[in-house]
Amino acid sequence: MSVTSRYRSAWEGFWREAPDEQGAVFWDAEPAVTAGVHVALFEPHLTDPGLPLVDLGCGNGTQTRFLADRFPRVLGTDISEAALDHARHADPGGQAGYRLLDASEKSEAQALHAELGDANVYMRGVLHQCEPDDRQPVIDTIATLVGSRGRAFLVELSEAAGPVLGGLAQSPSGPPPKLAPVFRHGIAPGEVADAAVPEYLRNAGLTVLASGELPLTTTETTPDGERIVLPSRWVLAGRQN
Numbered sequence: 001m002s003v004t005s006r007y008r009s010a011w012e013g014f015w016r017e018a019p020d021e022q023g024a025v026f027w028d029a030e031p032a033v034t035a036g037v038h039v040a041l042f043e044p045h046l047t048d049p050g051l052p053l054v055d056l057g058c059g060n061g062t063q064t065r066f067l068a069d070r071f072p073r074v075l076g077t078d079i080s081e082a083a084l085d086h087a088r089h090a091d092p093g094g095q096a097g098y099r100l101l102d103a104s105e106k107s108e109a110q111a112l113h114a115e116l117g118d119a120n121v122y123m124r125g126v127l128h129q130c131e132p133d134d135r136q137p138v139i140d141t142i143a144t145l146v147g148s149r150g151r152a153f154l155v156e157l158s159e160a161a162g163p164v165l166g167g168l169a170q171s172p173s174g175p176p177p178k179l180a181p182v183f184r185h186g187i188a189p190g191e192v193a194d195a196a197v198p199e200y201l202r203n204a205g206l207t208v209l210a211s212g213e214l215p216l217t218t219t220e221t222t223p224d225g226e227r228i229v230l231p232s233r234w235v236l237a238g239r240q241n
Helices: 007-019 037-046 062-068 081-089 108-114 132-146 161-169 180-184 196-203
Strands: 054-055 074-078 096-102 120-124 151-157 207-221 227-238
Touching: 007 081, 007 180, 037 062, 037 151, 037 207, 037 227, 054 132, 062 074, 062 120, 074 120, 074 132, 081 096, 096 196, 108 132, 120 132, 120 161, 132 151, 132 196, 132 227, 151 196, 151 207, 161 227, 196 207, 196 227
Parallel strands: 054 074, 054 120, 074 096, 120 151
Antiparallel strands: 151 227, 207 227
16 A cells, blocks of 8 residues: 555645745744753653664655754665755765655565664654544554654644634634645545554554643644644553563
């Protein structure tokens, strides 16, 4: 199974249109309030911090570069070549590596694991933007990449984020400027039930080792200047040896 051409084209169109500067995309918040917070949660649970770290769905690589400062080998992967062009442009020194990857395609996951060996995986806000039929295959890819020694850290919008996003989208003045392109390109976030993520992980043979709730900080503000923050849940998973 692989992603639909429509879905891939939607992401290509989105990232081709996206400005280069950090913070111009709705979810492209600075690492201090995103990956920096997440590292503090997942690093103590890693059985081997020296394993390669895969940033699955890396987009323009803002968080990837931050992670590359803290782990010996970091690879950002994305379904969109245009997103990876942004990431490479912002990382001329090659601080991290970047790779085109269809995370719903089993053979691509197997090939990457054969190259890297077991890896730790970081994935932020990807599952709720996948087509429903691709969600379990994406988690299966994570299970393939972590192997027996790696750990996976996932952050996804919680169910409580749905009404917040709905309210923003249906504002009389229209959605906020940074959210509008997401809807325009047909990649509006879908709802993933809070209980579904642990179930996907169990189906893939992984065990939830830790979990919690977090605010997911965006780059957009309300009309009165407050940063828009969405409720999210995080999960750390791996195989129990």
